[in-house]
Amino acid sequence: MFAANHFRLRCRGRAAIFKRPLTKPAVETDACAIPLNPTWSVNELLSSYPTPTLSSATFRRLHELSALIPPAEGTAELEEMKMELEELVRLVEAVKLVKLDDPPGDAIADGRIWAEGRGIPLDNDSSTDGDGVQGGDLLSLASRTLDGMYVVEANSKG
DSSP states (O other), X not given: OHHHHHHHHHHTTOEEEEOOOTTSOOEEEETTSOBSXXXXXXXXXXXXXXXXXXXXXXXXXHHHHTTOOOOXXXXXXXXXXXXXXXXXXXXXXXXXXXXXXXXXXXXXXXOSOOOTTOOOOTTOOTTSOTTOOOTHHHHHTSSOEETTEEOOOOOOOO
16 A cells, blocks of 8 residues: 555656657656546447437337336436436447457366466365365264265254
């Protein structure tokens, strides 16, 4: 925490302009090259996509499927809710346009973060406790068992 605050204080107050490629105008940054203002926004990005339109029938059907009562026709509430749904549809359509690399072959994508050059330890047997007792050995320590199952006395009064 101290280091982050120190870094922030050290870079504050000194402004410089670093030029980007000709496709974008210069962005004002601090001495640590951190932009002083946002360089883009989700709303700006989404505005470049066409706005979908929901028909009245689709809008009513969505309400039926979600067991909701739709607002009355011609009201400001209906128009506002319809516009919000159209914006959500535009966001979903924009996300669907993102091309993701498929995992090679029949591999399953792993979202965990691992150090570079180090994979998942597949040979690690996590079923063994520190004392070496595992599986059926634990069952043999139980005071009552029946056909390989633990027997637990339950109070029938309820």
